[in-house]
Amino acid sequence: xxxxxxxxxxxxxxxxxxxxxIESGVLPNADGSxxxxxxxxxxxxxxxxPREMHPKxxxxxxxxxxxxxxxxxxxxxxxxxxxxxxxxxxxxGMVMRYALEPAIFLERFPRATIDVYAEVLxxxxxxxxxxxxxxxxxxxxxxxxxxxxxxxxxxxKIEGHIILDLNDHEDKxxxxxxxxAYMPRLDRVTLLQMDGVLHPDELRRCIELAIEGCQHIYxxxxxxxxxxxxxxxxxxxxxx
Amino acid sequence: MSRLSxxxxxxxxxILDAIASGKRMDGRGLEEYREISVRRGVVEKAExxxxxxxxxTWVVAGxxxxxxxxxxxxxxxxxxVCSADFAPVASPTFEPGPPDEASIExxxxxxxxxRSSDALSLKDLxxxxxxxxxxxxxxxxxxxxxGNLLDAASLAAVAALMExxxxxxxxxxxxxxxxxxxxxxxxxRLPIAVSMAKIGDVIVLDPTFxxxxxxxxxxxxxxxxxxxxxxxxxxGPQGLSVEEIWKAIEIAxxxxxxxxxxxxxxx
Numbered sequence: 001x002x003x004x005x006x007x008x009x010x011x012x013x014x015x016x017x018x019x020x021x022i023e024s025g026v027l028p029n030a031d032g033s034x035x036x037x038x039x040x041x042x043x044x045x046x047x048x049x050p051r052e053m054h055p056k057x058x059x060x061x062x063x064x065x066x067x068x069x070x071x072x073x074x075x076x077x078x079x080x081x082x083x084x085x086x087x088x089x090x091x092x093g094m095v096m097r098y099a100l101e102p103a104i105f106l107e108r109f110p111r112a113t114i115d116v117y118a119e120v121l122x123x124x125x126x127x128x129x130x131x132x133x134x135x136x137x138x139x140x141x142x143x144x145x146x147x148x149x150x151x152x153x154x155x156x157k158i159e160g161h162i163i164l165d166l167n168d169h170e171d172k173x174x175x176x177x178x179x180x181a182y183m184p185r186l187d188r189v190t191l192l193q194m195d196g197v198l199h200p201d202e203l204r205r206c207i208e209l210a211i212e213g214c215q216h217i218y219x220x221x222x223x224x225x226x227x228x229x230x231x232x233x234x235x236x237x238x239x240x
Numbered sequence: 241m242s243r244l245s246x247x248x249x250x251x252x253x254x255i256l257d258a259i260a261s262g263k264r265m266d267g268r269g270l271e272e273y274r275e276i277s278v279r280r281g282v283v284e285k286a287e288x289x290x291x292x293x294x295x296x297t298w299v300v301a302g303x304x305x306x307x308x309x310x311x312x313x314x315x316x317x318x319x320x321v322c323s324a325d326f327a328p329v330a331s332p333t334f335e336p337g338p339p340d341e342a343s344i345e346x347x348x349x350x351x352x353x354x355r356s357s358d359a360l361s362l363k364d365l366x367x368x369x370x371x372x373x374x375x376x377x378x379x380x381x382x383x384x385x386x387g388n389l390l391d392a393a394s395l396a397a398v399a400a401l402m403e404x405x406x407x408x409x410x411x412x413x414x415x416x417x418x419x420x421x422x423x424x425x426x427x428x429r430l431p432i433a434v435s436m437a438k439i440g441d442v443i444v445l446d447p448t449f450x451x452x453x454x455x456x457x458x459x460x461x462x463x464x465x466x467x468x469x470x471x472x473x474x475x476g477p478q479g480l481s482v483e484e485i486w487k488a489i490e491i492a493x494x495x496x497x498x499x500x501x502x503x504x505x506x507x
Contacts (some may be wrong), residue, residue, distance in 0.1 A: 061370070072357045077313060087344045094341045094475075098457070101477040178358075188479025192459070194472035200489050203469050207485060 318365020
């Protein structure tokens with residue numbers, strides 16, 4: 001079957017992203033926040049900081065420390081997951097930090113911490129990428145100076161087809177999953193993982209495809225950020 | 241952290257200067273491993289064990305095999321559990337305590353290589369579907385940290401699996417009974433992890449402890465016998481260009497056969 005005609009379990013074409021909705025500034029208490037829906041994924045991210053680091057010995061004298069916590073709500077998956085941190089959560093928190101760090105001017109805030117908290121309310125494959133995408137928007141929303149946005153999505157392979165943005169089913173039953181985060185302006189890959197089996201050429205195609213996906217998501221991130229300020233402008237106008 | 245973080249900045253200059261001349265601080269070329277050795281059967285009480293050394297980096301892996309209940313979503317599959325202990329014997333930077341981020345990552349990346357490459361057929365490790373399966377524990381013990389723990393841990397883990405023997409059970413009336421016999425675990429693939437560090441604009445293979453302290457990022461590519469990639473992990477605070485990624489994949493595919501020879505030659 002040709003790649004054009006072949007359809008995935010949810011009816012998407014091989015290179016089609018799931019519907020994405022991003023909203024910035026959704027949490028009143030946080031310094032910055034964002035909410036993302038990517039297919040059936042629902043994730044909310046809060047940014048607190050730059051603020052004083054506790055415990056103090058973790059502070060760095062020449063730059064801020066970025067800390068990321070990735071957490072899945074017990075009801076986000078079937079079956080229910082234990083609310084405590086899993087080894088997977090710890091690893092994802094770490095790779096989120098590595099994905100976002102290069103985009104932030106951490107050296108502007110010595111001794112401080114910037115805390116990013118991602119809370120997965122519903123998971124449907126690709127939560128680490130959606131969390132990174134939302135976290136980048138939340139960091140900008142917090143007014144933290146950034147070199148670039150970071151957009152993320154996965155590519156992979158199922159039934160021999162290279163595909164973009166795997167859902168839960170494709171992640172579980174596919175041959176490979178390659179999550180990628182990308183800074184579009186600086187043209188740098190900041191998250192790269194893979195599990196499954198791929199020929200090196202297929203891996204390259206997956207990375208290239210994921211980068212294309214990231215470029216599209218980048219536009220959606222920008223729109224989400226602009227939209228918030230357009231709303232503010234309108235409110236001000238109405239008030240006059 | 242704060243006191244330690246200044247020294248690597250000073251070291252970085254020296255390391256960068258050395259790399260610019262095409263040689264590393266220890267005299268190696270950019271795409272050269274340190275001396276590698278793998279030895280199997282180092283702990284008799286384990287069902288399988290091995291040690292791997294890469295330069296002064298030293299990791300011991302032990303395989304223990306027990307009977308347990310399968311996971312709900314995979315009732316007909318055995319269970320593979322990989323964990324790592326950064327024992328305080330291995331480095332002045334390690335402290336006793338629960339596993340930290342780095343040890344969790346190490347175990348998960350080693351696990352990913354073995355799992356993705358289908359090295360073990362988990363379906364063959366089921367005794368009574370939904371009730372009794374083999375649980376294969378791979379425990380990694382770091383004895384000396386001199387950089388590139390991941391490649392050494394991966395070599396040790398696979399070598400330990402190669403010589404591991406599982407007890408044979410007889411299934412009778414819905415129960416399992418030990419027969420006292422053992423048979424080798426069937427290992428179908430030998431996944432090889434190859435780690436590189438990006439320092440400045442240069443990719444160096446098999447980074448030392450000092451190089452890891454100053455690196456921009458690390459990338460590990462795990463490769464199977466057919467030259468397919470079965471795990472990738474980028475780990476570190478800076479990004480990579482796509483050209484750097486292509487180069488890392490190429491180096492890994494080229495170097496993996498040499499490491500696999502060490503594994504197969506191990507006694």
